Structures are given as C-alpha cells and as structure tokens.
Amino acid sequence: MQALQTPSRLGSPRVHGAGGANLRRAPLPIRAQSPVVGIAADDVGALALACLHDLPSAMAVVNDWTRRGVELETIYLKGIAGACQVFGHWWQEDRVDFARVTLASSTIQSVLYELSPLFLEHANESANGYSVLFVRSPASQHSIGGFMLREFFKRSGWSVSDVVLENESQVQRLVQSDWFDVVGYSLCSNPCLESARSLFPRIRRHCANQHVQIMVGGPLASAHPAIATEIGADLVGGDAREAQRLALQHVAAQGRHR
Numbered sequence: 001m002q003a004l005q006t007p008s009r010l011g012s013p014r015v016h017g018a019g020g021a022n023l024r025r026a027p028l029p030i031r032a033q034s035p036v037v038g039i040a041a042d043d044v045g046a047l048a049l050a051c052l053h054d055l056p057s058a059m060a061v062v063n064d065w066t067r068r069g070v071e072l073e074t075i076y077l078k079g080i081a082g083a084c085q086v087f088g089h090w091w092q093e094d095r096v097d098f099a100r101v102t103l104a105s106s107t108i109q110s111v112l113y114e115l116s117p118l119f120l121e122h123a124n125e126s127a128n129g130y131s132v133l134f135v136r137s138p139a140s141q142h143s144i145g146g147f148m149l150r151e152f153f154k155r156s157g158w159s160v161s162d163v164v165l166e167n168e169s170q171v172q173r174l175v176q177s178d179w180f181d182v183v184g185y186s187l188c189s190n191p192c193l194e195s196a197r198s199l200f201p202r203i204r205r206h207c208a209n210q211h212v213q214i215m216v217g218g219p220l221a222s223a224h225p226a227i228a229t230e231i232g233a234d235l236v237g238g239d240a241r242e243a244q245r246l247a248l249q250h251v252a253a254q255g256r257h258r
Contacts, residue, residue, distance in 0.1 A: 044082035128157035152240040186218035
C-alpha cells in the first residue's frame with residue numbers, strides 16, 4: 001500500500017471532531033455526483049480515531065467523504081489503507097496498546113464489508129473473461145490488504161477465487177482442474193517466501209494454463225522487488241488498483257491460450 005502522512009497531532013480539533021462520541025451512523029449515500037476530491041492527512045486521522053470508537057463513528061466519517069464526492073477507490077486506497085498505517089505508527093510510538101489496535105483493525109475491516117456491495121455494484125456488468133486465484137498463507141487469511149485486492153479484481157470484471165494454503169497438493173489440484181490466468185501470492189513473511197520457492201515451480205508444472213502469470217505482493221515484495229525474479233514470479237503488484245491493472249495488461253498482451 002502507498003504510504004500516507006500521519007496526522008501531525010493526535011489531538012487536533014479536526015480529528016476529534018470527526019471521530020467524537022456524538023457521531024451516529026448514517027445510511028451510505030448513493031454514488032456521489034459531485035467532482036472528485038481527495039483525502040487529506042487529517043481526514044485519514046479522523047477515520048483512524050473513529051475506528052478506535054466504534055463502527056457507526058467510522059461509517060459517519062466515510063459517509064461524509066462520499067457526500068463530498070470522494071470516489072470509493074480513493075476511500076479504499078487512501079482512506080482505509082492510510083488509517084491502517086496510522087494504527088501502525090501509533091503502535092510503534094506506544095500511543096495505543098495492542099487491544100486498541102486490534103479493535104481498530106476489526107472496525108476498519110467492518111467498514112470494508114459495509115462498502116463492498118456498493119464498490120462491487122457493477123462488477124458483473126464489466127466481466128472481462130479473465131480469472132485469478134489468490135493463494136493466502138494461514139497467517140494472512142484475515143488481511144485487510146488481501147480483501148481489498150480481491151475487491152479491485154472483482155470490480156474490474158475478473159472471476160476471483162482464493163484459497164488458504166494448507167499444502168501444495170491442494171493448490172496443485174486447483175490449478176490442474178480450473179483455468180486461471182493469474183495466480184497471486186503475498187510475501188508477508190520469511191516462511192511465505194520459503195513456501196513460494198517450492199510452490200511456484202509446482203504451479204507451473206501442473207497448471208492447466210501453461211502461460212499462467214504468477215504475481216507477488218506484500219511487504220517483502222515491496223521492499224525487495226528482485227525477490228520476485230529469484231523465486232520465479234512474473235509480476236510484482238503495487239497497491240490493489242495497480243496490481244489489477246498490471247495483471248490485466250500482461251494477460252491481455254499475451255492473449256488467451258485456453
């Protein structure tokens with residue numbers, strides 16, 4: 001995810017005003033028709049603080065953004081991803097304890113679930129005929145980033161499947177029996193990296209699509225892009241929107257071989 005600036009002061013008036021105890025949940029508006037606007041650092045902090053309070057407070061912040069004309073993709077990539085980074089900064093600076101970070105993370109995930117129907121409202125209408133399989137490690141199966149990635153692929157017309165990696169044979173059976181244009185895998189830890197070294201060659205040997213594109217993302221891929229070539233991946237994804245665009249570009253360029 002792309003980095004966003006952390007709010008300069010945890011107690012700024014604007015932040016407390018958006019995340020205060022008097023907020024009440026309002027219905028999510030139909031897609032805004034006003035010009036697209038951005039999300040400032042203080043806005044991101046407002047969402048982060050609201051997530052420490054409760055879901056209605058967090059949704060009130062998001063509803064305000066949509067009324068102002070902020071696109072849903074911007075809310076996902078700048079607002080929600082940015083709030084997650086704020087949680088991380090607060091944790092590193094000992095401004096919140098583990099219990100509060102866990103509560104805030106759970107709330108931000110609930111915000112994504114609330115937004116999902118509207119975000120995917122026209123997904124079926126834009127089906128592009130391509131399919132992707134996301135392989136997740138057990139450690140990352142509740143990842144906010146992974147959920148967001150799947151949302152962007154669905155919204156762009158992909159058929160999306162995902163599986164929690166229990167063993168390599170399980171993934172082998174999937175890629176043998178079903179057609180996938182792309183297999184995605186998150187390098188979130190060193191054990192994930194070691195699993196990829198043996199999993200990727202197995203996928204290539206057994207995949208029904210011999211031209212399958214293997215895409216990696218996650219913290220290790222972002223910090224060390226050269227790892228992708230070393231372990232046999234084809235693509236390194238950026239944020240959720242860029243990962244989908246990159247996958248579509250490469251699959252479309254090579255043509256279908258079904």
